[in-house]
Amino acid sequence: MSVQTPNLEPKGIQGLGKPIKRKEDARFIVGKGTYLDDINLPGMLYMALVHSPYAHAKILNIDASEALKIPGVKAVITAKDLAAAGLSWIPTLAGDKQMVLADGKVLYQYQEVAAVFAETRQAAADGAAAVQVEYEPLPVVVDPYKATDPDAPVLREDIKDKMEGAHGPRRHHNHIWNWSVGSKEETEKALAQSEVRIKQHMVYPRSHPAPLEPCGCIGDMNKATGRLTVYMTTQAPHAIRTVLSLVTGIPENNIRVISPDIGGGFGNKVPVYPGYVCAIVGSIVLGAPVKWVETRTENLTTTGFARDFHMDIEIGATKDGKVTAMKVYTLADHGAFDAAADPSKYPAGLFSICTGSYDFQKAYAEVDAVYTNKAPGGVAYRCSFRVTEASYLIERSMDVLAHELKMDPAELRLKNFIRPEQFPYPSALGWTYDSGDYEKTLKVALERIGYYELRKEQAEKRARGELMGIGISTFTEIVGAGPSKDFDILGIKMFDGAEIRVHPSGSAIVRAGTRHQGQGHETTWAQIVSEELGLDVDKIIVEEGDTDTAPYGLGTYASRSTPTAGGAMALAARRIREKAKKIAAHLLEVSENDVEWVDKKFVVKGVPSKSVTMNEVAFAAYTNPPPGLEPGLETTYYYDPPNLTFPHGAYVCVVDIDKGTGEVKVRRFVAIDDCGTIINPMIVEGQVHGGLTEGFAIAFMQEIAFDEQGNHLASNFTDYLLPTALETPRWETGHTVTPSPHHPLGAKGVGESPTVGSPAAFVNAVVDALAHLGVRHIDMPITREKVWRILRQSGIDSF
Amino acid sequence: MIPAAFEYKRPMSLEEAIDHLAKHGYDARVLAGGQSLIPAMRYRLAQPGVLVDINKLPNLSYLSEEGGMLRIGALVRDTDVEFNKDIQHRYHLISDVSMVVADPIVRYRGTVVGSLCHNDPSGDWAAAAIAARAQMVIKGKNGTRVEPIDQFLVDSFATSLGEGELAVEVRFPTPNALTSGAYEKIERKVGDYATAAAAVQLELNPDGTIKEAGIGITAVAHMPLRVVEGENLLRGQKPSMELIRAAAEEARKIADPTPDARGSAEYKKDMARVLVGRGLLKALNRLGVAVA
Amino acid sequence: MEITLNINGTEKKLNVEPRTLLVQAIRDAGLTGTHIGCDSSSCGVCTVVLDGKTAVKSCTMFAVQAEGHSITTIEGLAQGDKLHPLQQAFHDQHGLQCGYCTPGMIMAAYVLLQHNPNPSEEEIRFGLSGNLCRCTGYQNIVKAVQQAAQMLQQPTGAAADD
């Protein structure tokens, strides 16, 4: 590589499987990205929010008089003002509704109580600090298991007598819904007949995606045109436009949502937050653009949390280790409003993938959701709608079972995998797995890490009193929601659109309804089009995020972009190619049937020397179209996937434990992923590194915890712990490739597999290190103290 | 978040700085590295009316050895210490600390003296200053005082600094060839304050017995503490595993931590013991003494 | 109050309050490559270089304090069209995804390489541990810094292969 000639642009036709460098980097490495806070409009005002110090309290009085005296402060609004506009409550994605600003009472600490608008950021902050609110504290519900006690305080006065919710009957004033799948009776029978049974309780703690860029929005109502432009950190601009239209009554054509460069999303930037609504209302009321950018505290305390699943599992098996049945009961803590971002028919998301990679004949899963005095959310944090919880549950449980059976956890898995010839595989809980080769992937991982030698080393170390552990996770994901027959959000089907416009000179602009936040769409979408159309990848520009120009789509989350928009992109390109073929035939002066697409050129069958390129065809499409054919070379394709895709992987982790402090050191971590066809291996590897790091963080550090009064204990980065380069292990990655049979490219999506699959590998490794001391399970995050407690209880001590 | 408004003073001489401080009393705060003060101001936990920025004061950036003391001026940054080869070679305890305070970027601004003045209950420098028996040099209207560190550190976030006073220097005794130390800290991640940490300094007699011992622990009480009984046990004795265990146990005994997200009181107390033990072993190891 | 800041070699006159954080002043001067990610001085996305050789979290310094110092931000690294080796290397090694941490990370790496022109992987991880990244898992950032170190040591010759 030459230093003198920096090469930012990949050249030529670069299709699938090429690790080409990213096109979007060019602006980011020189500091010229445009993130939300980089946008400033003339006459723009700033908004700051007032938050509740209490987790549950009646609001007696709000006095804004001191705030309004501060120079530069223009207005203060509360729920009363919003009520006038019909916006004091908004619908959530989960069929519930939520307060925008506290209406009569607050339901969680840091809840938004008032919004202050001012000419400067400083004045807005000073104004927010000067608003006086009088509260009368009420008893709080923090523990979800106590939420439905008969005498539990009523959280939601608004629906306390409504015993039917969006997802069926409610059995208590703090109960939201009950959801189940599978046959309880048959499963219980099969369990009763099983030779061996294990039961385990485990908690997937509340977590927060915490992208480094906080959420924010600029509302810009142009009173002259009646048009509302909203700049917003959103992963789903079109869905936001529709929701905004529904809640504000502004016709959808008069709303333009622009999602600029996004500094990480991970599910955090899917929902509609009160701050967005207030900024928009502020702009409408005050007639000026209003900017609101969250503080980190606001981000961690009020925007979409993830997980908080409290799970009980029972698994039956034969004595020689063949699984027979699984029964799961989960209590889901949804906070004060049910604002989970799941497809409407699936209040517990895709949790029913909990049978994982194994051939369970019988299964039953049931989830109850409850209200507590915590912020709402339940977002798919680098996860496809509760797959993370499901994966952790089954992968952790397989180790518990292996322990019970005194079987090697790798052997137990090999014995129970769904076999390649069983695909398409109908799972006991109703999914049809598209493809997979679980045994192969696990064997690659075991080989790579040297599993059997490590087991020997472990035995030797144990004999010397040293503690090391090996953990395995062989997860199956379910992504790409989804087929319109099953998947919608608020009625909007979860397809995705792609538009391709090939210009006369052979360059192109392509647009998608997705919105990347670092996943590299500007490169991978271009690669798909380059592959399908034979255009230079550097002549294809990718644009996402502006609802005025991009085709409709439900956005980027839940690893759905490649399975949905990626499919749309490929099919749009193929539609272009069909038309191009007609033009090629015209140029080659043969019939269309005599033209074939070979090596990214149109060639006359049997006459390889006679060919035209896509560039030539593009030119002709505008200068010399065949008679009778519509000129131009543009198309839009909406792809409704026939099924979901089921990426899988095998992860193996080795840990060493410090007997003095309880510290866990991850020595090695091998991740073999199978995400089907790989579009850009460099980008896929990067996604895996990032996802593993978040999985590591969840296993050992990240937790949104509360004290008994409902005080939030992780309101900033000194308490909500994100790993740095020093704590983060070095990742060893690899792949097997089992294409999806139904995706146009065979691709399955990968962005989230590592976050889904890795936590169980870490926990399994730690438990494995301590298993001989009688340890069967430790809940995440695995802190030093949890390990220390086990060590000291077992009489192990050391400096 | 945005700090509350304040009046900004940028004195160009020590006298001027002291004048400002004397005039505004407790409404004024010294701004040194700002790495504790500015975050507190952003959360509006601190709302000083006047900030006296000492960063432009001349002659406070010295890091020099004089009269058997390493003198660290009030504007010496953590990184000045961290990157100093001489300190790495001879001041083992100080060098250890300089690599684990806060994070590498914060260390470019944070000052050693500012950290001692802040006296955070989990401060790293204070534990080291206790173990190494450092002294503070303080200037005010009434002249200069030199005070042993134990006297300077008064309580949680409180020192003996009076109204109108400024700390200008901290002095660490220069270790001889038979002296070494170590700093053992456990933190949940880089940039976190210690869950528990221990600073130790040992001076040996030529016969291998311990001449003097210093042990400071932090994050395990309302403020950094000296493990007096542990030091007493070590003094005059020949190093042994048994002795180290006994001395470390003294740390556990006096630790009186507040339970929080970093750990229960029980855990932190035990960590005080483990880390003192490890520190003593490391210091001895650096002196070429292997303990069985 | 009116202050003059030297940012990337250009004197900028700015109107600030004493409480204006340096990062805000830099951004208000139109240089939005320097980002804000927290209030607790934890994330490092605001890292800029002061006087060519020390790094500072520009959210943890008041703008008035930067008078008389030279400030280098991500926008000041490239020489005309020629990227700085760190910028080139972050691109080559896929050391960025969303790009939000990237300017701060590059500025931190810039200072790290001044003090240690040939750092080991461990030293890079240590030196960059004041800067968070949520996307990359740091592995490719480490590789990028290694590549940049090599490029800087052979300013005219060939540098690392990918």
Ligand SMILES: Cc1cc2nc3c(=O)[nH]c(=O)nc-3n(C[C@H](O)[C@H](O)[C@H](O)COP(=O)(O)OP(=O)(O)OC[C@H]3O[C@@H](n4cnc5c(N)ncnc54)[C@H](O)[C@@H]3O)c2cc1C
């Ligand atoms: C992310 C982060 C992590 C951190 N982690 C740690 C850690 O692990 N361990 C640790 O010990 N510290 C930690 N700190 C604090 C950091 O080390 C500070 O630099 C240090 O505590 C204070 O030094 P300063 O020079 O920045 O002081 P400032 O913030 O400027 O001042 C702190 C206080 O001391 C007073 N003061 C300062 N200098 C003087 C003086 N010369 N005379 C009189 N009064 C003075 C000030 O008025 C103020 O009240 C962390 C800080 C951050 C931002």
Ligand code: FES
């Ligand atoms: S913005 Fe997070 S450290 Fe400066």
Ligand code: FES
């Ligand atoms: S690239 Fe997104 S935070 Fe680092």
